[in-house]
Amino acid sequence: MDTxxxxxxxxxxxxxxxxxxxxxxxxxAVVIEGARASGKTMTALHAAGSHVFLDDxxxxxxxxxxxxxxxxxxxxxxxxxxxxxxxxxxxxRRSVDASPATGRFILTGSAVPADEVTRxxxxxxxxxxxxxxxxxxxxxxxxxxxxxLASLFAGEKPAADLGAGIELEAIVGxxxxxxxxxxxxxxxxxxxxxxxxxxxxxxxxxxxxIADIRHEPAVLQxxxxxxxxxxxxxxxxxxxxxxxxxxxxxxxxxxxxxxVGLLERLFVIESQQAWAPKLRSRATVxxxxxxxxxxxxxxxVALRAGPERLMGDLQTLGFLFESAVVHDLxxxxxxxxxxxxxxxDSYGNEIDAVVTLxxxxxxxxxxxxxxxxxxxxxxxxxxxxxQIETESEQEPSFRLVVTGTGPILVADDGTVxxxxxxxxx
Numbered sequence: 421m422d423t424x425x426x427x428x429x430x431x432x433x434x435x436x437x438x439x440x441x442x443x444x445x446x447x448x449a450v451v452i453e454g455a456r457a458s459g460k461t462m463t464a465l466h467a468a469g470s471h472v473f474l475d476d477x478x479x480x481x482x483x484x485x486x487x488x489x490x491x492x493x494x495x496x497x498x499x500x501x502x503x504x505x506x507x508x509x510x511x512x513r514r515s516v517d518a519s520p521a522t523g524r525f526i527l528t529g530s531a532v533p534a535d536e537v538t539r540x541x542x543x544x545x546x547x548x549x550x551x552x553x554x555x556x557x558x559x560x561x562x563x564x565x566x567x568x569l570a571s572l573f574a575g576e577k578p579a580a581d582l583g584a585g586i587e588l589e590a591i592v593g594x595x596x597x598x599x600x601x602x603x604x605x606x607x608x609x610x611x612x613x614x615x616x617x618x619x620x621x622x623x624x625x626x627x628x629x630i631a632d633i634r635h636e637p638a639v640l641q642x643x644x645x646x647x648x649x650x651x652x653x654x655x656x657x658x659x660x661x662x663x664x665x666x667x668x669x670x671x672x673x674x675x676x677x678x679x680v681g682l683l684e685r686l687f688v689i690e691s692q693q694a695w696a697p698k699l700r701s702r703a704t705v706x707x708x709x710x711x712x713x714x715x716x717x718x719x720x721v722a723l724r725a726g727p728e729r730l731m732g733d734l735q736t737l738g739f740l741f742e743s744a745v746v747h748d749l750x751x752x753x754x755x756x757x758x759x760x761x762x763x764x765d766s767y768g769n770e771i772d773a774v775v776t777l778x779x780x781x782x783x784x785x786x787x788x789x790x791x792x793x794x795x796x797x798x799x800x801x802x803x804x805x806x807q808i809e810t811e812s813e814q815e816p817s818f819r820l821v822v823t824g825t826g827p828i829l830v831a832d833d834g835t836v837x838x839x840x841x842x843x844x845x
Contacts, residue, residue, distance in 0.1 A: 421468050437463065450547050501530065578830070584826075703767045770804060784804070
């Protein structure tokens, strides 16, 4: 569909496009979930044959009196923000049951609905996709794309490029450039204003649409700030509660856990699960998840961290950069049906990101901001990988050290190094 004719904007290709086409060839209905303003509507419109916007008052009224009529139209039929009319779930399910055709409906939503809405799960009829904010490869004006994740899994090595890295100022600029499509071209101050408004809307309105919240928005904003401070790190609900007691003295870990769950339902935060392979040694695997905000720029705004502060606080910049790498790997891996986890064992070995594919292949990724840390990153990655024995005794398809300022190189032991700005699907 012509997105410019419908929405007034030309469509900018996304990594999810290929996954959406595969899903439409496979299932009767595809559900695209993700944070508000992450581009779900545009992605779905680009693939749709017809559409209905359920956040429109007129369509909302029609959904309440004649919901079946909303299913009529050329396929794929987009039901945008379908959770505004939950009755549509079972209507779509029954319609898909009645026909063997695939690719009939696309449903988009910015929050996971309550369980009772989807108690008829749609298993075998629906496929779910996660739309995340834009990766650097998607939002940069001229990404090099010199290091392809698919090529790394195929065993290919990139050509060396000693000048591939970018300056620290450019890294900070890219981190603060939001991956929300409507914000990517804004001036930094204007983008920061919109991101602050995004946090305000989430805590004042969005979260209260899906649950009864007794605390004020300021408490939830403090929670988001606390999560941003702990980004790319394991953090307990008890620790978060302690961090919030300056503004909510009686808040407990159970309440914080509930609020974290609600933010996950809104896709404002995402957990990076631990990877638990077999080990050669007696070490035990840590199972705590790491938390990330939906977009690194949102985390920076929650921390009130602008360019000047980040340039002078390399520790905070390093955590935000690691979160950006995990975010982008997650986006890029989704095109391969992959997932991104992390690894840490009781001997202190750690892998910042483990990219796993459904066929058992995996890749190990270390993150370091500066190119000067490459030797240390290569060494620690090799040490961690040596502890791991997969069920198939399969070696990793690749070892990769992602930097901000470093070059594209292949080390003597086969480890690839590349800047984040060079990564591509």
